[in-house]
Amino acid sequence: MSRVLIRVLWLMLISGLSLQGCTPPKPVRLGAPIEGYSHTSAAINRFSVNRGGGPNISPYSGGGKQNCCASLPVKWHPGLTVVVEWEKDPDPYASANWPPLGTDGYRAAYKLHAAKYTRHRAVVPVARYEELGLVNVHFLPCNQVAVSAGATYPGRPDYPFHFPQKMQEPATCPES
Template identity: 80%
Template sequence: MTRAAWLIVISGLALQGCTPPKPVRLGAPIEGYSHTSAAINRFSVNRGGGPNISPYSGGGKQNCCASLPVKWHPGLTVVVEWEKDPNPYDSVNWPDPPFSDAWRKAAKEHETHYTRHRAVVPVARYERLGVVNVHFLPCNQVAVTAGLMMPRTPKYPYQFPQKMQEPATCPQP
């Protein structure tokens, strides 16, 4: 082999080492859905923050990001933490004018009824990593997807009604 040929072979082998490896994990945008009469003031997935969610609503607002594996694997879970306002419409009865001392006192009292939750949640199987969708359900239950399917499409893993009622008693974990 000629000297030029050897240089080409060695250069080719050296360049192969310059190809960056494919990522094992990526940051995926986070979106939330409240299927209950409670507002979700804030939530996070693996410490990545999601948007606040009004009662019986969600979607359309994304925050960045939750770190998840590019490839789904059995046993994959995420940690979801959230703050819930069980009575988000109480402010209509607060004193006027807004932001007065009496109004602020009512708001401070209202905040004492917020509840904070944490759950380790399995992630539904996905073929390709996409938006992380978090569904807040009655009894402080949570369901999570992270694929390319959108809620309310036939192949989406969960078909929850948008409005779900809290039962009189919730099952104990």
């Protein structure tokens, strides 16, 4: 082979190898939308999953509202957990008896009411998933939380949790 041909082949090989570095790697983690469900009489004023914010949730409701995003691995693995932080209003309908909105009386009532909000943090296992999808956070009695992150959703037979929408708080909760 001629020297010119060898140089051309050598340059093509080097160029091809250097271009391989330009191909983006497959993602190890992705941002997944967050949705929540309150199975109790408390409202969830705000919550987050791995610092990604979820929507506020009325008592005994949820679903239908999504926020972005919780960073999770594309592939589930044993021991996968997320950090869920939330603020809970144990008496979400108290404002029905307050003075009119915008008055000093209203502001005073709100201040007293907001002092009763509770804040919580839990490290929660994530239910096994085959394909990363919507992150569903279920708020249960006794400040328990369950999290799924698959391509299925509540109400489907393949969904990992089947909690009733309305769950009552027990008179006493077990110590955690």
